[in-house]
Amino acid sequence: MKTDDSVIAKAKPFLVSVEKGRKYAWCACGRSQKQPFCDGSHSGTTLKPVLFKAEITEDVLLCGCKKTKAGPFCDGAHNSLQDVYEEAPDEEIASMQNAQTIPRNKGDVGKAMLDGGAYVLTPDLADANRNGTLSELSLITHLDGAKFLSFFQLSAGAGQSPWRLHKNGDSILFVVSGKGAVNIEGEKFDVTSETGIFVRKGEAFRFEAAEEMCAMMAVCPESKEVSWPDQPSGRFDRETLIRSVAVDDTKANAMADRFYQVLVGEEIGSTEVTQFIGGVPKSRAAFHRHLYEEAIVILSGVGVMWTETRRAPVKPGDVIFLPARQRHSLECMSGEGMRLMGAFYPAGSPAINY
Ligand code: FES
Incomplete structure (x- = not known):
């Protein structure tokens, strides 16, 4: 059998700790039983593993869907495997029914502390x-x-x-x-x-x-x-x-039924922070995490910020702080959708999540 087509090993990236100086072979064909690494199963296809050496010891996200253009690393391509961004499954919604609604600490303003140090803040x-x-x-x-x-x-x-x-x-x-x-x-x-x-x-x-x-x-x-x-x-x-x-709609990147445009990022020399603007339709995203630390400002639309056991309503002008790796989901409740601005460290793509 000869094929150029990779298969999807997993519709999310693999979080892996790599060690400085060590060499790795990332499976590009999706057929390995030792994901995300090659076990030789590409034999008979025209695909080959991607070899790389870790520059530093760190946690990285290696592509699992094999559709990345930045192999071996995730570039967010898994978000567009379907027409609709991954929504919270029914079991997840049911498991969150008893989540505590946290009020702001100063009446209509101030902080609502969520899990893991995350918060929603009305200035x-x-x-x-x-x-x-x-x-x-x-x-x-x-x-x-x-x-x-x-x-x-x-x-x-x-x-x-x-x-x-x-x-x-x-x-x-x-x-x-x-x-x-x-x-x-x-x-x-x-x-x-x-x-x-x-x-x-x-x-x-x-x-x-x-x-x-x-x-x-x-x-x-x-x-x-x-x-x-x-x-x-x-x-x-x-x-x-x-x-x-x-903001330039012609530069917006589609991510299933969402979009984002990086405004200040590596392309213009910002190596520490990425700033982007994004649009979210009425929906509730499945829980996910990022390796980066992030600040989000709600520009339009209302909804709810969810973490493992807590939730807080959000509206225009509110600011959300998300520590790196904090599990979260942003729900948009507005029929016209939600518009938001985000800034995160270290710089990269806002599409990369796990
Ligand atoms: S097994 Fe997939 S590239 Fe080797």
Whole structure:
């Protein structure tokens, strides 16, 4: 028998610990009984295993569906094996019937703590710190259990805000509303709602708002010190020329009946964080995990965030923190669907889950 067709060994990737310097042979044909590794069963087909050497000791996700274009690693192709994204099966829904609904800790605002340190947060504007036209709310930091990401909500009144600088971490901004420009070290980038902006570590930036702007900002690695220089230093990093990315439906990636578009990612030089915008139809995803730590902002639509034993309602403006590997499911209850923005560390593809 000669065939080029791989078969699906498993419709999800395999989580495997690899050791630095060790060589592995990933099964590309799907026929091995020793998944995800080759046992010689490709004999008689035209497919061959993919050999690779681990650069570092780490946990990796090796493709199980054999449809990846990034073999041996999962690239999220398993999400599109069917027309509909994997929904929670009936047994899973039944097993979650007694999940506890967690209220916010300050009435209508504040945190609802879920399992494993995950939470849903409705920002409390009373906690904002103000500097000139800029007010800032801290939403996720190491004090909330984050290991890598920090996450803020910034509101800039019309006019020029003070310069702001994070010495040790890249700042990845997402303009939720308003319009104007973000000035990075003297270089101006026009922005409107749903624009992603990439500021390199050590660069000062400010808002030049034509009308009040609201932006969410991930700083990664977390930069505990923020400075407010009187002037920009003029050290704009010319190695990274693309700094603003707008939503563009022609660049959206389909993932079954969902979509996502990476705004700030490795393509423009963001090696720590990936920022994306995504769309979810009315549905309840099956429980899954990611190897990355993530912040999600609900832009439109309502629903429920589920973890193993708890749930919390979500609505536009709410922020979700998900530690790496936390089992979760986001349910969208709106007929018109849900739109969300996510930022995660380490950088990669938002389609990769297990
Ligand atoms: S058994 Fe599948 S590639 Fe060798």
